Amino acid sequence: MGYTLKEMMAIAAAREIQNSDVVFCGTGISMLAAMAAKNINAPESTIFFETGAIDSKLEDLPLAVSDSRIMYQASSNGGLLDSFAFMQNRFTGKHVVGILGAAQIDIYGNLNSTVIGDYNAPDVRFSGSGGACDVASFVSKTIIFMKLEKRKFKLKLDYLTSPGYLDGPDGREKAGLPEGGPYRVITDMGVMGFDGDSKKMFLKGYYPGISSGKILENMEFNIDISRAEKMDAPTPGELTLLREKCDPQGLIL
Numbered sequence: 001m002g003y004t005l006k007e008m009m010a011i012a013a014a015r016e017i018q019n020s021d022v023v024f025c026g027t028g029i030s031m032l033a034a035m036a037a038k039n040i041n042a043p044e045s046t047i048f049f050e051t052g053a054i055d056s057k058l059e060d061l062p063l064a065v066s067d068s069r070i071m072y073q074a075s076s077n078g079g080l081l082d083s084f085a086f087m088q089n090r091f092t093g094k095h096v097v098g099i100l101g102a103a104q105i106d107i108y109g110n111l112n113s114t115v116i117g118d119y120n121a122p123d124v125r126f127s128g129s130g131g132a133c134d135v136a137s138f139v140s141k142t143i144i145f146m147k148l149e150k151r152k153f154k155l156k157l158d159y160l161t162s163p164g165y166l167d168g169p170d171g172r173e174k175a176g177l178p179e180g181g182p183y184r185v186i187t188d189m190g191v192m193g194f195d196g197d198s199k200k201m202f203l204k205g206y207y208p209g210i211s212s213g214k215i216l217e218n219m220e221f222n223i224d225i226s227r228a229e230k231m232d233a234p235t236p237g238e239l240t241l242l243r244e245k246c247d248p249q250g251l252i253l
Contacts, residue, residue, distance in 0.1 A: 001209065003234050005188045006253060007242060008207055010036050011234045013099070013143055013186045019044035021097045024087055024135060026050070027064045028252060029145055030099035033186075035061060035246045040238055048086065050131045052078035061247050084131065088138045097183070098135035098142045100162065104154045105146055107201050107221050108171070109164025109182030109194060111136065112157040119159055129161050136162035141183035148187040153219040165199035189215050191231065192223070200224070205231040 010033045017023060017037035023045055025034040034047045035058055048054040049065045055075035062069040071077050087096050102111035103126055113132060117123035136142055146152055164182045165171050172181060181199070185192035190206035202224040206212050212225040234242070247253045 001233065003239055004253070005207070007234060007239060009033075009145065009186050009188060010242060010252075011040070011238050012191055012205075012207075012231065013037075013145070013184070014040055014042070014238075016143060016184050016186075016191075017042045017045055017097060020095060022046045022048065022095045023097050023099065024048055024050070024083075024139065025099040026101075026130075027062075028101070030101065030143075031062065031065075032242075032247055032252045033099060033143075033145075036238075036242050039241045039245050048083060050080060050083050052076075052080060052083050054078070054083070054086065061249070061251055063251065084134055087135065094140050096139040098139040099145070100132050100135060100142055101145045102132070102162065104152055104157050105144065105185065106154055106157050106164070107223065108166060108168065108199055109142075109144070109185070109201060110157055110160055110166060111144065111162040111164065112154075112159045114159040114161045116158055122158075132162045136164065136182075137177050138180070140180045142181070143183055144185045146185055146187050148189045148215060148218045150218055150220050153221065155220040165194065169197065169199050171199070187215075189218070190228070193227075195224070203228040205229050207231055208233050 013033035014036035019042045023034045025031050046055045049070050051065045053070040053074040056070050057073035060069050102113045104112035113126050114128050115122035115125050182194055189210045191204045192201045193204040212228050
């Protein structure tokens with residue numbers, strides 16, 4: 001194909017970010033996607049990190065949110081309290097896009113990053129929410145990175161760590177959460193959206209060479225595929241910027 005699926009995922013996520021967005025991102029591919037958006041299609045977007053750096057220049061891809069490179073020529077360098085206050089502010093929070101990952105997701109975009117199996121005697125225990133629950137609860141929209149597998153796209157989560165639309169259209173309101181919720185799920189086969197009325201996940205687009213049927217085979221629940229369209233492959237220009245400007249050392253790619 002001339003590109004990897006990881007490159008496709010990063011570029012697919014970058015295409016969803018707009019100039020007016022303030023992007024809250026963590027370590028790994030989410031950071032790469034935010035940098036790709038900044039360099040490819042949304043140069044006026046703002047990136048900030050939970051460790052307090054806001055609007056960093058990001059000349060080099062940081063290894064983690066604690067990497068000192070996230071502070072380079074930042075507009076503001078604060079701390080954890082500052083970044084979460086900024087995210088939850090009723091004015092600035094309306095423009096924040098959070099990029100998250102998890103171990104499991106359901107049809108309403110609820111996330112599990114805590115345990116696999118019974119909570120008290122789990123098969124696997126993960127690090128938990130970190131700041132993901134706060135992000136999912138308070139920002140205007142979230143973009144979620146997930147590998148498309150049945151064990152990840154679950155009919156019922158083993159544990160609810162971070163809220164999506166909970167149990168449906170008015171789930172967040174009943175729980176006392178502000179407007180917002182999951183916006184896109186970026187997988188290694190395609191991109192999902194969420195219906196404005198039912199709040200259920202649907203297939204928005206599938207990557208070149210991958211069918212919508214194959215995507216359904218890798219999920220425990222059925223989703224609407226009638227709106228799905230074949231997505232454009234990364235352009236040579238996008239790939240050049242991703243490889244040579246965003247991640248020239250191949251730290252994520």
